[in-house]
Amino acid sequence: MSFHEIRFPADLSFGSIGGPERRTDIVQLTSGHEERNTPWAHSRRRYDAGLGLRSLDDVEALIAFFEARQGQVYGFRWKDWADYKSSAPSRPVAMGDQVIAYGDGVSRSFQLIKNYTSGGVTYARPITKPVAGSVIAAVQDVERREGVHFEIDVDTGIITFDEVPLDGVEISAGFEFDVPVRFDTDRINVSVASFKAGQVPDVPVVEVRV
Structure with missing residues (x-):
């Protein structure tokens, strides 16, 4: 493309x-x-x-x-x-803003997503253009740092962890993004x-x- x-x-x-x-x-x-x-x-x-x-x-x-x-x-x-970050407009980005996946004990790479929820229904929007330097992440509420614990491809929105997250653990992230x-x-x-x-x-x- x-x-x-x-x-x-x-x-x-x-x-x-x-x-x-x-x-x-x-x-x-x-x-x-x-x-x-x-x-x-x-x-x-x-x-x-x-x-x-x-x-x-x-x-x-x-x-x-x-x-x-x-x-x-x-x-x-x-x-x-009107919609450029993982958190509410009035709040700063935080590592627990969006649950992007759950570990399966095999995968290390996950797509960033932003969840839109209303009335018990959730739409998961793939985020493919995160802003460089804005991504923070956590595995089971434990902070992970870019360049130390994970790498982020800002051209695709794929986050790759150095270690495979354990099966069933929650993976979350906060970020700014472009369209x-x-x-x-x-x-x-x-x-x-x-x-x-x-x-x-x-x-x-x-x-x-x-």
Whole structure:
């Protein structure tokens, strides 16, 4: 996959709008009931990068970033200011934030995930773009340190422990993360006059699977 491990300027993504999108197939039955199914196991996020722009310098930075990615060709990292860490927005990241797996006595590598729970139902979102230096982990509530007890692949979100966790032990982690995205357009229209008047370009960004 064509992907650049670079983050869209975080000061430009601040103020943008966006969030998760689901795809649902709905079949209306003759009885009036519905059958609802989804072909997607995971949600997909969309954003508008244009709404974070505040000056002509911001526009220039956006155009440079767009040109370097060759429009839609190369993906990149995006900071979703509404959802960018394992903990609640008001709390710092902690090693027990997310239970990512339970040991089986064989595996040493595990995918980082973030769990979303409501009404007794949990959705586990794979985290594939953790922020370098932000990941902390624990095995059965005992802290493990990066570079000493585990390594993290920041390109995939795979954490690998030096020692195999015992069968049944809880493995947890805390982290900050980015969303892998690409531009959802091959064109950016900017009017200097209208921008100064408070108008901003429409710059759609969409999450990609990695």
